[in-house]
Amino acid sequence: xxxxxxxxxxxxxxxxxxxxxxxxxxxxxxxxxxxxxxxxxxxxxxxxxxxxxxxxxxxxxxxxxxxxxxxxxxxxxxxxxxxxxxxxxxxxxxxxxxxxxxxxxxxxxxxxxxxxxxxxxxxxxxxxxxxxxxxxxxxxxx
Amino acid sequence: xxxxxxxxxxxxxxxxxxxxxxxxxxxxxxxxxxxxxxxxxxxxxxxxxxxxxxxxxxxxxxxxxxxxxxxxxxxx
Numbered sequence: 001x002x003x004x005x006x007x008x009x010x011x012x013x014x015x016x017x018x019x020x021x022x023x024x025x026x027x028x029x030x031x032x033x034x035x036x037x038x039x040x041x042x043x044x045x046x047x048x049x050x051x052x053x054x055x056x057x058x059x060x061x062x063x064x065x066x067x068x069x070x071x072x073x074x075x076x077x078x079x080x081x082x083x084x085x086x087x088x089x090x091x092x093x094x095x096x097x098x099x100x101x102x103x104x105x106x107x108x109x110x111x112x113x114x115x116x117x118x119x120x121x122x123x124x125x126x127x128x129x130x131x132x133x134x135x136x137x138x139x140x141x142x
Numbered sequence: 143x144x145x146x147x148x149x150x151x152x153x154x155x156x157x158x159x160x161x162x163x164x165x166x167x168x169x170x171x172x173x174x175x176x177x178x179x180x181x182x183x184x185x186x187x188x189x190x191x192x193x194x195x196x197x198x199x200x201x202x203x204x205x206x207x208x209x210x211x212x213x214x215x216x217x218x
Contacts, residue, residue, distance in 0.1 A: 119217045
């Protein structure tokens with residue numbers, strides 16, 4: 001089973017974790033990406049993510065599916081936030097379940113790395129002084 | 143002329159002042175449409191999608207209803 005979603009509501013990590021449970025899996029690796037209070041030496045008060053929904057969902061599903069096949073995963077899922085987020089909020093959640101830890105670590109790392117370059121999402125950051133700036137990105141890959 | 147919906151994202155949305163617009167164009171490709179709408183603006187690092195699938199700058203617009211211009215992404 002694999003799945004990917006874009007969500008404008010808070011990520012329920014426990015609920016997503018339940019979706020990747022599988023009695024055949026001996027290892028689960030979960031990555032939680034959080035909004036941090038600094039970026040390139042500047043203080044950050046919050047973020048806003050916007051996405052190209054239909055393409056983001058499709059690209060994300062492809063990435064999760066690729067990982068599931070390549071590492072023979074028992075289950076894999078990921079979810080990415082849109083909207084306004086505060087420091088400490090979860091921006092992305094990735095979870096994979098595999099027979100052994102090696103595949104689980106590698107597959108989880110693959111999914112988050114690929115999300116960053118292949119899912120069309122943009123990020124603006126708020127500074128404590130109220131100013132807003134787009135966060136420099138990377139060219140979208142297919 | 144064919145009617146197209148154009149979607150703008152990220153910094154391009156600010157540059158254009160809108161999330162989307164519907165227009166008529168004689169442009170034959172996304173590259174031509176970009177030059178018509180944002181003349182002289184470098185498109186380096188920008189990707190393009192036709193009807194919600196990634197496409198090439200030289201692909202024909204003919205037969206498509208929607209174009210999206212996608213500046214560098216910053217997810218995760």
